[in-house]
Amino acid sequence: MIDGYQSCxxxxxxxxxxxxxxxDAFECNIARLRAHLNELPIMVVVKADGYGHGAVDCARAxxxxxxxxxxxxxxxxxxxxxxxxxxxxxxxxxxxxETELAPAVDADIDITVHSAEQLSTIxxxxxxxxxxxxxxxxxxxxxxxNGAPADRWPELCLLAREAVDxxxxxxxxxxxxxxxxxxxxxxxLAAQQAAFADALQHAETAGLSPAVRHLANSAAAIxxxxxxxxxxxxxxxCYGIEPVAGIASGIALEPVMTVRSQLxxxxxxxxxxxxxxxxxxxxxxxxxxxxxxxxxxxxxxxxAGNSAxxxxxxxxxxxxxxxxxxxxxxxLGPEAVDAVGDEVIVFGTDADGVxxxxxxxxxxxxxxxxxxxxxxxxxxxxxxxx
Ligand SMILES: *Cc1c(COP(=O)(O)O)cnc(C)c1O
Numbered sequence: 001m002i003d004g005y006q007s008c009x010x011x012x013x014x015x016x017x018x019x020x021x022x023x024d025a026f027e028c029n030i031a032r033l034r035a036h037l038n039e040l041p042i043m044v045v046v047k048a049d050g051y052g053h054g055a056v057d058c059a060r061a062x063x064x065x066x067x068x069x070x071x072x073x074x075x076x077x078x079x080x081x082x083x084x085x086x087x088x089x090x091x092x093x094x095x096x097x098e099t100e101l102a103p104a105v106d107a108d109i110d111i112t113v114h115s116a117e118q119l120s121t122i123x124x125x126x127x128x129x130x131x132x133x134x135x136x137x138x139x140x141x142x143x144x145x146n147g148a149p150a151d152r153w154p155e156l157c158l159l160a161r162e163a164v165d166x167x168x169x170x171x172x173x174x175x176x177x178x179x180x181x182x183x184x185x186x187x188x189l190a191a192q193q194a195a196f197a198d199a200l201q202h203a204e205t206a207g208l209s210p211a212v213r214h215l216a217n218s219a220a221a222i223x224x225x226x227x228x229x230x231x232x233x234x235x236x237x238c239y240g241i242e243p244v245a246g247i248a249s250g251i252a253l254e255p256v257m258t259v260r261s262q263l264x265x266x267x268x269x270x271x272x273x274x275x276x277x278x279x280x281x282x283x284x285x286x287x288x289x290x291x292x293x294x295x296x297x298x299x300x301x302x303x304a305g306n307s308a309x310x311x312x313x314x315x316x317x318x319x320x321x322x323x324x325x326x327x328x329x330x331x332l333g334p335e336a337v338d339a340v341g342d343e344v345i346v347f348g349t350d351a352d353g354v355x356x357x358x359x360x361x362x363x364x365x366x367x368x369x370x371x372x373x374x375x376x377x378x379x380x381x382x383x384x385x386x
Contacts, residue, residue, distance in 0.1 A: 010298075010377055010378050010379045011297075011298075012293070012294065012298055012377075012378060012379070014378075014379040014381065016261060016262060016264070016293050017259070017260065017261035017262070017292075017293060017294050017298070017346075017378055018259075018260060018378055018379045018380065018381050019052070019053075019257050019258070019259050019374065019375045019378040019379070019380045019381070020257070020258045020259075020260060020348075020380075020381050020383050021053050021054055021057065021058075021256060021257055021375075021380050021381065021382050021383060022254070022256050022257075022258070022383045022384075023057060023058075023061045023256070023382060023383065023384050024383070024384055024385055025240055025254040025255070025256045026053070026058060026061050026062075026065075026238060026239065026240070026256045027061050027062075027064060027065040028254060029237065029238050029239070029240050029251075029253050029254060029256070030042070030044065030061075030062060030065035030066070030067065030234070030238050031065055031066075032251050032252060032253070033218075033221075033222075033232075033234055033237055033238065033251060034065075034066060036222065036249075036251050037221060037228065037232055040221075040228055040230075040231070040232055041068040041069070041212070041230065041231045041232075042066075042067055042068060042069070042231065042232050042233075042234050043067065043068070043069035043070065043071045043091065043214070043231055043232070043233045043234065044058070044059075044062035044065075044067040044069070044070055044071070044234055044235075044238055045070075045071040045072070045217075045233055045234065045235035045238075046058045046059050046062065046070055046071070046072055046077075046081070047071065047072045047073040047074075047077060047235075048073070048372045048376065049372075049375070049376050050239075051235060051236065051239050051368060051371050051372050051375065052257065052371045052372040052373065052374060052375020052376045053239060053256055053257055053371065053375055053380070054375075054380045054382070055072070055077065055080070055081065056080075056081065056084040057380075057382055058238075059081050059084070059086050060084075060085075060086070062238070063086065063088060067088075068088070068089060068231070069088070069089045069090070069091060069212075069231065069233075070086065070088065070089070070090045070091070071090070071091045071092070071093075071233055071235075072090070072091075072092050073092065073093060073094040074092055074094050074095060074099075075092050075095050075099060075100075075101060075103070075104040075109065075111065077092065078090050078091075078092040078104055078107070078109040079103045079104055079107055079109065082107040082109065089110065089172075090109050090110065091109075091110040091111075091112065091136060091173070092104065092109060092110070092111060092112065093111075093112035093136075093138065093146065094112075094146065095111075097117075097121075101121065101122060101125050102125050102128070102129060105122065105125050105126055105129055105131060105133045105134075106129055106131065108134060109134070110134040110135065110136050110172050110173065111133065111134070111135050111136070112135070112136050112137075112138045112146075112175070113135045113136070113137050113138065113156070113160070114138050114140075114146050114147050114148055115148060115152070115156070116152070116155065116156055116159050119135070119156065119159055119160060119163060119169070120159075122135060122168075122169060123163050123166075123168035123169060126168045126169060127168060132167055132168065132169060132170050133168065133169045133170075134169070134170055134172050135160070135169045135170070135171055135172070136171065136172055136173035136174065136175055136210070136212075137156060137157070137160055137171060137173075137174050137175075137203070137208075137210075138174075138175055138176060138177075139153050139174070139175075139176050139195070139196065139199040140176070141176040141177075141178075141191075141192040141193075141195035141196050141199065141215075142179055142188055142191055142192045142195060143176075143177050143178070143179045143192075145177070146177075147176060147177070150195060150198070150199070153199055153202055154202050154206070157202050157203045157205075157206035157208060158206050160206070160208060161206045161207045161208055164208070171208050171210050172210060172211055172212065173210045173211060173212040173213065173214065173231075174199065174200060174203055174208070174210045174212075174213050175212075175213065175214045175215065175233075176192065176195075176196050176199070176215050177215070177217070178192055178215065178216070178217065178220050178227065179192065181216070181217050181218075181219035181220035181223070181224065181227075181243075182219040182243055182244050182245065183244075184223045184224070184244065184247075189220075189224060189227070192215075193215070193226060193227060196215050200213055211230070212229075212230040212231045213229040213230050213231075214229050214230060214231040214232070214233060215227045215228075215229055216228050216229070216232045216233065217232075217233050217234070217235060217236075217243070218232075218234050218235055218236050218237035218238075218243040219243035219244050220232075221233075221234060221237075222237065222243060222244075222249050222251065223244060223249075235368075236367065236368055237249070237251070237253055238256075239255070239256045239257065239371060240253045240254045240255035240256045240257075240349075241253070241255065241355075241356055241357055241367040241368070241371070242357060242367075245357065245360070245361070245366070245367075254349060255347075255348060255349045255350075255355055255356060257347075257348075257356065257371050257375055258345065258347070258348030258349065258352065259345070259346035259347055259348070259374055259375075259378065260343060260344065260345055260346065260348075261292050261293065261294055261343075261344045261346055262292075262293075262341055262342060262343055262344055263290040263291065263292065263312070263338060263339070263340055263341065263342050263344060264291050264292070264293045264327075264340060265290065265291035265340060266288060266289070266290045266291075266332070266336070266338055266339060266340055267288065267289060268286065268287075268288050269283050269286070269287060269288075269289055270283070270286050271283055271284060271285045271286050274321075275289060275320045275321035275329050276305070276320065276321030276322045276323075276324060276328070276329050277321065277322040277324060278321075278322060279321070280305060280306060280321045280322050281306055281320040281321040283320075285334065286334055287331055287332070287333060287334050287336075288331075288332045288333065288334065288335075288336035288338070289320060289329050289330065289331055289332060290312065290317070290329070290330050290332050290336075290338060290342075290344070291327055291328075291329055292310065292327060292328050292329075292330060292344050292346070293326065293327050294326070294327065294328065294346065295323055295324045295325045295326040295327050295328060296323055296324070296325055297325045297326055297377075298326070298374065298377050298378065299373035299374035299375075299376070299377045299378070300323050300328060300346075300374065301323070301359075301363040301365060301369075301370070301373075302322070302323050303323075303362075303363040303364060303365070304319055304323050304328070304359065304362060304363050305319060305321060305322040305323045305328070306318075306319065306320065306321060306322075307319065307362040307363060308354075308358070308359050308362040308363060309354055309358070309362070310330055310344050310345060310346050310347070310354060311344070311345040311348075311352050311353040311354050312330065312332060312338055312342060312343070312344050312345075313338055313342060314353070315332075315333070315353075316353050316354060317330040317331055317332055317333070318330065318331050319331075330344070346359075346374075347359050347370070355367075356370045356371050
C-alpha cells in the first residue's frame with residue numbers, strides 16, 4: 001500500500017521511473033540491528049537525503065524504531081529535520097568557515113567541533129543567542145579527514161572545558177570515525193581504537209565528562225564489539241545493504257529501496273546489430289531488446305554499460321552497450337514476449353533478483369553510491385503497510 005508520495009523535483013515522470021521506499025523494511029532493519037547490538041543506543045544516519053531514501057521520512061521512521069540519535073553531515077540538513085518536526089538528539093559534523101551556525105545552535109542541534117577556531121565561533125554564536133550550545137568534540141584517530149589532530153587534542157579539550165565553565169557550551173559527546181571498518185582485521189582498526197582511548201583519557205584529565213563516546217559505523221558496530229562504546233552510528237545497514245561487501249552479517253537486512261521503471265520501446269534485432277553508442281555491444285544472435293528511460297543523468301552509473309543487470313518479467317536481463325544520458329538498452333532474450341509498458345526492476349530485494357549490492361559489484365563501486373545517487377534523483381514513493 002502506498003500512503004505517501006514525495007517529489008524531489010525529478011525530471012523523470014514518476015509513472016516512468018521511481019524509487020519505492022519501504023519504510024517497514026527500514027524500521028525492521030533498525031529493530032534487528034538494535035537486537036544484535038543488545039539494545040545499545042544508536043544514531044541513525046540520514047545524511048544525503050537519507051542515502052537517497054528521503055531524509056524526513058527516514059528520520060521519522062528511525063525515531064519510531066527507537067533511534068535515540070539522528071546524524072547528518074551538514075547543519076543545513078539538520079535544520080531541515082528540525083523544520084520537519086524532529087526534536088530529538090541530532091548531530092551534524094561538516095561545515096565551512098562561512099557556514100551560518102546560529103540556526104543550528106538555536107535549534108539545539110549538536111555541532112561537531114574539530115578545532116579551536118570552530119569552538120570559539122560556536123561560543124560567540126551562543127553568547128549572541130544567550131544560549132548554551134551543544135557540541136561534540138571530534139578527534140582524528142587516523143582517517144586524516146576531519147577531527148582534531150592528536151597534537152591539538154589536549155589544547156582543544158582544555159578550551160572546551162573553559163567554554164563549559166563559562167556556560168557557552170555543553171560537551172555532549174566525543175567521537176571519531178574509522179577508515180577501514182568494512183575490512184575486518186585491517187591494522188588501522190587497532191591503531192584507531194588505541195588513539196581513541198588515549199583521546200578519551202585526555203578529555204577526562206581536562207575535566208570533560210561527555211554523555212556519549214562513539215566510534216563505530218554499521219560495519220564496526222556489527223563486526224567489532226570493542227568499538228561500540230556508548231552509541232553506534234548506523235547508516236548503510238539500516239537501508240538494508242550489507243556493510244561488509246561479500247560477507248553476510250547474518251542480521252537479515254532487507255533492502256529498503258526498489259527502483260522500478262518500465263520498457264518504453266521493445267524491438268527485435270538481428271545477429272550483428274550494434275547496440276547503443278560506439279556499438280560497444282554487438283548481438284551475436286537474433287534477440288529482442290528493450291529500452292529503459294533512465295540514464296547517467298538520473299544516477300545510473302555509466303560503468304553499468306555492458307555489466308549490470310535488471311529484472312524484467314522475473315528474468316535477469318543484462319544491459320547491452322553504453323548507458324546514455326537518459327536511457328539504456330537491455331537484452332530481453334530471443335523468445336521475449338515483453339511489451340512496451342512492462343515493468344523493469346532496476347534493483348530491489350533478493351526476491352526481485354537484482355540488488356543495489358549487485359549493481360555496486362557490476363559497476364566497481366559501493367552500494368552507498370548506487371542508492372544515494374539514483375534515489376536522490378528520482379521521485380520517491382513511500383511504501384508502508386497497515
Ligand atoms: C556516514 C557516516 C556514518 C554511517 O556509516 P555507515 O557505514 O553507513 O554505517 C557514521 N559516521 C559518520 C561520521 C558518517 O559520516
